[in-house]
Amino acid sequence: MAAASQHRVPQALVALGAVLLCIGSYWGLAKAPGEVFMGDVQRIMYVHVPTAWNAMLALTFAFVCAVSFLFSNAWKWDNRLEAAMEIGVVLSLLLCTQGAIWAKPTWGVWWDWDPRLTTTAVMVFAFGGILALRAFVDDPMKRAVWSAVACIVAFADVPIVYFSVKWWNSLHQAQSSPETVSKAFHWPLRINAFGILFLWTGLLALRARVAALRLRSEIAPPLPERPRAASDARASGGAS
Amino acid sequence: MTDLLVALRKDLLLQWRGRAQIVAIFAFGAATLLLFSFAIGPDSVALREHAAGFLWLGLLLASTLSLAESFEREMEEQALEGLLLLPASARALYYGKAIANCAQLTLLGVALVPVMVVLYDAGTVRLLSLLGVILLGTAGLSAPGTLYAAMTAQTRARQTLLPLLLFPLVVPVLLAAVKATSLLILGDPMGQLRPWTSLLGAFAVVHWALGGLLFGRVVED
């Protein structure tokens, strides 16, 4: 019963997030007036921008978990790290997909090497690689330490990747990222942003719990504390 | 500091003893450059234009072999652990290995330049600058590469994991090194070399610092 109530808050978050996402998406995709220059294609911004914020947030949280784990060696941070990286990778993949959906009608190609999206794609591979690493390491402690280390290195790399791609791309074509929407249309954006936020926060808690259960099956349960009794053997000085 | 010099000497000595393998890795690199030409076709203009990219891709692929090999000797008899227990500073062991790896990759890069010149008709008179770019680029590869090689040498499927982890990370190195090398080969009328080499330098600084900080956790229990 304790387990069930433990799930209630995350499940509520997921439900709330889904509802908010539906409201925000309907508002942005159907009800809000179309953008002047870009037309209906621009409506994807109502989903794209919130996804971008949350992907970055998720990966930043993963970084925090990684640092926390290295300092505390507490398993809960490793469980959260695993969940946060998975969510970050999924959101980043969604981001790239949305970017492609936007790019095809706008530029005629599926991928236009926009610096932010390209950095996101690189991050998908970087963090996806760390998830793959986890699959090949059996010892839970090593797995946790190495994922944390790799996560820190990958996260530190994000700004460098972004700037390098930005310079690299700027030589060939002008910035082609989707423009952010004007102030009048902020509400659907905010609603969706919180919707996705609640959604992934709830999912993170549930996924971290799954990781904790898996860990429990991998390592022997902690030994009960034994009082320091006379049963402790001692190699005393002299003949015993 | 002396720990670092002792470690570096050890790593260079190990590389010297294993020089037959380095020759094989060079052959592998040269072969990939050849394969790139076949992939593009006998279009000398296109080949020359993209020569820098081929060189660095070939070097990157060869680096996974070189980096992985650098930890084989450390793990087979747990020699690395033996050194840590002396005690030797983990940081010194990391930097010694990373510097040695950087030197080996620079050597590989320099050796591949003539191959590039011949296959793609892509050379430069600015040889010292090219050496500098190769040095900066390989420095960027070897810092995270040494860290991850230490990690993956202790896992299964190490052949796959090292490139999988390393390649996304070194995208900036690839971009900047190719750009810089291209400018040297094709000409740099507007003097754009400096920003790219600065980027390479910044990348190297960040990752050499990070590697030194994190290596201990990767190799200790």
Next chain:
Amino acid sequence: MIAVAAAGLCRRYGRRWALTDVSFEVPEGALVMISGRNGSGKSTLLRVLATAIRADRGTAHVLGHDVRADREAVRERIALLGHRTHLYEPLTALENLALVGRFLGGDGRRTALLAALEEVGLADRADDAVQTFSAGMRQRLALARVLQQEARVVLLDEPYGHLDPPGFLLVDGVLRRLRGQGATVLMATHLIQRGRMLCDRGLVLEAGRLVYAGATAEMPEPAGADGAGFAEGA
């Protein structure tokens, strides 16, 4: 003075506890034999004391230094002869020892190192790469590497393994010499009779638990799950 003190050491590998609640004290200068069946935790115990691995629970102190909090200090005072030789295969015997010497602050002079190799009977193979050595020769070199560290606490994991009869005598001599120098030695070995001859104290491990700690004269034969003892080889 107490050289090694362990209190409630526990260490697990995956689902299995390799060490459970191991506590003992070893005075300085003692020669201690650790016996137990395969898989009883002898190597794990030595590795925890050497700070090669960390205990999941419990504490251990070597010459007053905590193995967890004060790892560097412990490492300066111990030397471990492990299951793996800690050698670089492509390097020569001399180069392996010179490497250790340099890390320890020495100058790696050839004469001193040759003397060390002479002691373990490898002087004529000084300039041969370790990968050309047999298992017994590697063991001798690993032993020389341990001696070179001149540690106050020496941890030996199956020092007699792979060695021929002259090698056995070599190890015996080394143990006597270490005792003469006042070093503390903990030696895991299957050679009970031999160990009893040389060591005055013994620890017996059974499935990760310490079942006996005291004089070797009264040491029981380590039993396995079937409760039977075992006969000693060689």
